[in-house]
Amino acid sequence: MMSDAKVHEIDRIFRKLEMEIRNSYDRLAFFKxxxxxxxxxRRSHGKSKFVPxxxxxxxxxxxxxxxxxxxxxxxxxxxxIRILTDKGLIANPKQxxxxxx
Amino acid sequence: MAAAAAPVVKADFSPSGxxxxxxxxxxxxxxxxxxxxxxxVSEVPVIVHLTSPTGPLQTRPSARQNKLLFGALNDPLYRxxxxxxxxxxxxxxxxxxxxxxxxxxGYGANTGAALDDFGQxxxxxxxxxxxxxxxxxxxxxxKRLLDEYIEPRTK
Numbered sequence: 001m002m003s004d005a006k007v008h009e010i011d012r013i014f015r016k017l018e019m020e021i022r023n024s025y026d027r028l029a030f031f032k033x034x035x036x037x038x039x040x041x042r043r044s045h046g047k048s049k050f051v052p053x054x055x056x057x058x059x060x061x062x063x064x065x066x067x068x069x070x071x072x073x074x075x076x077x078x079x080x081i082r083i084l085t086d087k088g089l090i091a092n093p094k095q096x097x098x099x100x101x
Numbered sequence: 102m103a104a105a106a107a108p109v110v111k112a113d114f115s116p117s118g119x120x121x122x123x124x125x126x127x128x129x130x131x132x133x134x135x136x137x138x139x140x141x142v143s144e145v146p147v148i149v150h151l152t153s154p155t156g157p158l159q160t161r162p163s164a165r166q167n168k169l170l171f172g173a174l175n176d177p178l179y180r181x182x183x184x185x186x187x188x189x190x191x192x193x194x195x196x197x198x199x200x201x202x203x204x205x206x207g208y209g210a211n212t213g214a215a216l217d218d219f220g221q222x223x224x225x226x227x228x229x230x231x232x233x234x235x236x237x238x239x240x241x242x243x244k245r246l247l248d249e250y251i252e253p254r255t256k
Contacts, residue, residue, distance in 0.1 A: 027222045028229060038237040040229075042206065042222065050195045055206050061239075089239050 005053035005071060007044045013060075013070045014043070017077055031060075033081060033090050061087060171198075171216065176224050180254050187219070203243050227251050 014021070019029035020037070027045060030037045041059035044051045057067040062083060069075030075083075084090045170184035187198040189212065196215040199206040205226065207219025230236065230244040 027218075027225050030229070030234075033237075036235045036237050037240055039239050040226065040243075045218070048195070048210070050193050050208070052192060052195075052197050052206060052208055054192075055197065055199065059204055089237060 005051065005056075005067075007049060007051050009071045010044060010051050010053065010056060016070065016073075017080060031084075033084075038084060038089055061089060169198075169212075171200075171219060171223075173220075174224065174251065175220055176254075178254055179224070179227060179251050182250055182252050185223075185250055189215075203246050205243075223247075223251075 014029055017031055019041070020032050021029045021043065027043055028040050029043050030040050032038065039059065039061060041056050042052075053067075057064065060067070060070075062070070062080075066075055066080075066083060070080065081090060085092055167189050169187050169189060171187050172181065172184040174181050185200055187200055190197050190199070192208075195208050195210060196212050197206055197208045198212075198215045198219050200219070200223075203226075205219075205222060207215050207217075207222050209215035209218045226243075227247050230240060230247060236244060
């Protein structure tokens with residue numbers, strides 16, 4: 001179940017997606033693609049072992065299966081980019097290159 | 102060790118959470134609480150019928166409200182134009198405050214800590230979305246929403 005995800009598992013997702021984190025005090029991490037900030041999510045903070053994984057999953061715009069895949073390595077960064085492209089959150093390069101009619 | 106009785110037990114939970122347990126009658130007489138029984142205790146057949154209420158009676162009343170307004174940004178440079186509506190939930194004993202429209206949240210050991218966390222997150226989000234980095238469509242929408250709620254302080 002997603003709410004059981006641990007802090008280190010969330011950190012693993014952030015490393016895999018190469019989320020933009022400026023410093024250790026930042027509460028936010030951004031997913032960037034081709035130099036554009038696509039979406040933001042929260043980082044864990046303090047000594048608490050609690051992490052609202054379901055909220056973070058929603059911020060990453062993925063379903064529970066995809067979230068579990070990111071943790072277990074079944075979903076790669078390229079897969080994630082494809083997911084966001086399908087959702088229209090990342091501009092599709094094929095559509096962008098089409099000449100305007 | 103003496104063998105135990107083999108009563109059929111019927112137990113009903115009342116709405117307050119207490120239970121009433123009766124020994125089943127046999128030929129109009131209530132069985133004694135303990136009677137010699139040939140089998141070991143572990144094999145004594147006991148049938149327990151349990152019923153418990155469902156729905157609102159099982160929910161503990163809570164002093165916390167599940168909706169509240171965030172009204173103070175506590176920032177020397179920026180202030181709120183109007184309060185931000187938050188939804189409160191409790192997960193694993195931690196209070197989580199969610200601003201659904203911005204898909205943002207704060208959390209902490211209690212409501213005060215969660216409000217403080219939300220405030221810090223909001224301030225950081227506002228600043229990060231107003232630096233010079235290009236934004237995708239989703240974050241542009243969040244930035245527009247933030248601008249409806251937050252404005253620079255006038256000197």
